[in-house]
Amino acid sequence: MTLRGSLLDPEFLRELEALRRRLEIDARSGHAGERAARKRGGSAEFQEHRPYADGDDPRRIDWLAYARTGTPVIKVFRTEEDVVVRAMVDVSASMGHGAPQKLEVAKKLAAAMAYMALASSERAQLVAAGSGIAALPAPTRGRAGLVPFLRELEKLAPDGSTDLAQSIEQLRKRNLRPGLLALFSDFFDPGPVLDALARARAQGHDVRLVQILAPDELEPNVEGDYALEDVETGELVDITLDPSAFEAYARRLAGLFEELRSSAKRLGAGYVLARTDEPLEAVVRRIVAGRVD
Numbered sequence: 417m418t419l420r421g422s423l424l425d426p427e428f429l430r431e432l433e434a435l436r437r438r439l440e441i442d443a444r445s446g447h448a449g450e451r452a453a454r455k456r457g458g459s460a461e462f463q464e465h466r467p468y469a470d471g472d473d474p475r476r477i478d479w480l481a482y483a484r485t486g487t488p489v490i491k492v493f494r495t496e497e498d499v500v501v502r503a504m505v506d507v508s509a510s511m512g513h514g515a516p517q518k519l520e521v522a523k524k525l526a527a528a529m530a531y532m533a534l535a536s537s538e539r540a541q542l543v544a545a546g547s548g549i550a551a552l553p554a555p556t557r558g559r560a561g562l563v564p565f566l567r568e569l570e571k572l573a574p575d576g577s578t579d580l581a582q583s584i585e586q587l588r589k590r591n592l593r594p595g596l597l598a599l600f601s602d603f604f605d606p607g608p609v610l611d612a613l614a615r616a617r618a619q620g621h622d623v624r625l626v627q628i629l630a631p632d633e634l635e636p637n638v639e640g641d642y643a644l645e646d647v648e649t650g651e652l653v654d655i656t657l658d659p660s661a662f663e664a665y666a667r668r669l670a671g672l673f674e675e676l677r678s679s680a681k682r683l684g685a686g687y688v689l690a691r692t693d694e695p696l697e698a699v700v701r702r703i704v705a706g707r708v709d
Contacts, residue, residue, distance in 0.1 A: 423527040423566055431697045436532035439704050441499045441596045442622040442684075464537070464558070465489040500555055500595030501533035504543040504583065505572060510604050512574030514630030514692045519574045521628050521692045522600035528700050529598050530565045534558055542568050545583035545601070546576055552590070580605045584612035594620030598703065603627050603676060610679045623685035624703055625676060630692045634669075636662060680708050 424432075468477055468488035476490050503526035511519040530540035539555040542565060556565050580601060587597075597616055603609065603625075617623050673689065680687035686706040690699040702709065 423524050423569065424531060428524075428528070428696060429531070432528055432531050432700065433535070435700060435704050436535055439532050439536075440706070441501070465491065466537070499533065500539045500541055500593065501529055502541045502543055502587070502592075502595055502597050503529050504545050504587070504597060504599045504601075505569075506578055506580060506599075506601035506605075507544050507546050507572050507574055508578030508605070509574050509576055510578070510602055511628075513633070516692055517574065518602055518628045518630060518692055519572065521690065521696070522626075523569050523572060524696055525600055525626060525628075525690070525699060525703070526598070527566055527569055528696065529596075529703070530556075530569075531562060532704075533596075534561050534565070539595075540565055543583070543587055544572055545578065545580055545599075547579045548582045549586045552587070578605045579607055580609045581607040581612040584609070584616055588612070588616050588619055588621075595622070596624065597621040598624040598626060600626045600628060602629055602633075603672065610675070613679070613685070614683055617683045617685060623680075623683060624706070625680055625685060625687045626690060626699070626703060627673075627676060627688070628690050628692060634691065636665065677708055 465478060465481060466489060468490050477488050478491050482488050505519070505522050505526050507519065511517065511522065514521075526542065530542070533540045534556065537558050539557045540561065541555040542553055543549060544551070553564075553568050556562070578601075580599070580603075584597075584599075599613075613623055613625070676687050679685070685708075686703060687708045688699060688702045689709045
């Protein structure tokens with residue numbers, strides 16, 4: 417299996433091609449790109465051609481190139497600004513749960529977001545969030561940037577604890593221009609994640625929260641006495657899984673969902689709850705639409 421094929425199969429790519437033109441981003445980074453070329457005014461520098469697709473403005477077809485080749489293509493210009501899509505992926509140990517693993521689903525969704533940005537001549541950047549940000553690869557641009565993005569994405573593995581709030585703060589304080597910040601996590605981090613996201617939103621980032629959970633986390637189907645180990649801290653907890661324990665768990669989980677939903681609405685952010693056994697195309701559609709599940 418190729419690097420590209422491991423995360424983005426051909427059928428998934430066809431769906432993403434249709435969806436990428438619906439991706440509206442409420443943030444600007446201040447660099448040059450295709451999206452800004454749709455605005456009136458300002459200087460424009462030709463960047464490249466890309467194939468014409470349904471939904472493109474016919475006025476942007478390069479008719480001279482069409483006369484030479486017989487294939488309609490669109491002119492892409494550099495102007496005053498473009499958009500950076502930053503995919504922040506939670507790589508804590510809890511993301512290793514599930515079949516498929518929550519992290520594997522997060523990788524595929526992050527790859528989808530990157531593809532839609534890069535195929536539109538925007539930029540994409542991968543951010544691995546654990547106890548903080550260990551490294552921050554440079555943003556890639558255009559379709560040629562997909563392979564290096566996926567190469568970095570493939571390296572991610574679940575390990576250790578998480579501090580999403582610290583990761584968001586580190587990213588925000590690096591004087592990065594605002595863009596789309598898509599956060600892929602199970603959101604089991606007890607830290608002040610929503611406060612950090614509020615500051616990122618105030619800074620100008622378009623925030624999309626994607627909560628990824630396995631079916632057995634949503635609908636536990638075990639009972640009896642267990643010694644449960646926290647995969648991130650190694651702490652052992654003795655627990656009896658009976659109806660009252662399930663009821664308490666369900667209340668806490670519902671409370672987490674409601675907290676994320678209400679915060680997303682307050683911030684003007686998107687929030688999507690994704691199951692690991694759910695078709696990826698359905699999840700991406702909701703992310704693109706900026707839905708609050």
